[in-house]
Amino acid sequence: MSSHNLPESLLKSLEGVPGFNRKQFEQVHSSGESVTAIRYNPLKSAGLNPDQKYERVPWSSSGYYLPERPFFTFDPLLHAGVYYVQEPSSMFIEQALKQTIALDKPIRILDLCAAPGGKSTLLQSLISPDSLLVSN
Incomplete structure (x- = not known):
């Protein structure tokens, strides 16, 4: 070692x-x-705190680094699905999909490793309303 x-x-x-x-x-x-990041859910109407200065995750359209790790348990926005705490490297799937698939057309996705669900929620926010996502 x-x-x-x-x-x-x-x-x-x-x-x-x-x-x-x-x-x-x-x-x-x-x-x-340790790095703490969140991914904003564009399918929710509530936004992020405008008073907070967030640094963007460069490869994610909705990912942000946090300056420190808050007590997420007490945040109703987390429980309402406004954002998801996610490792920034897991957000890179957005770039892979955008460069290989026409996301505006109906597609079918099977996520066989969906637990705890972060990448599935990311996929859902990217695909068209006529697409199908099955998360196992």
Whole structure:
């Protein structure tokens, strides 16, 4: 193991990946900081707090980084489905779909790994009303 508890075999396997910077990778993983992000649900009429300054997740049309992790349990907007707490990397599916599928046409999607449902809610917000999404 490296000094940051990352397996040396992982670091070696990533060395050939374009854009991989071992030093930055180790710094990020040793910092102990966690990233909190939410994805706004465009199908809901309520919006995000306009007084809060949110940083956009670059690959998501509705994803935002939060400056700190709030107590989501007490937020009625979360329970009403106005937003979903989601790892930013999970939001990348939006870009993959937009570049490969005509989302304005009816399509059928089967999400076999839907629990807890974040990617399914993202898919639902992207597809046309005539599309079908089955989440298992």
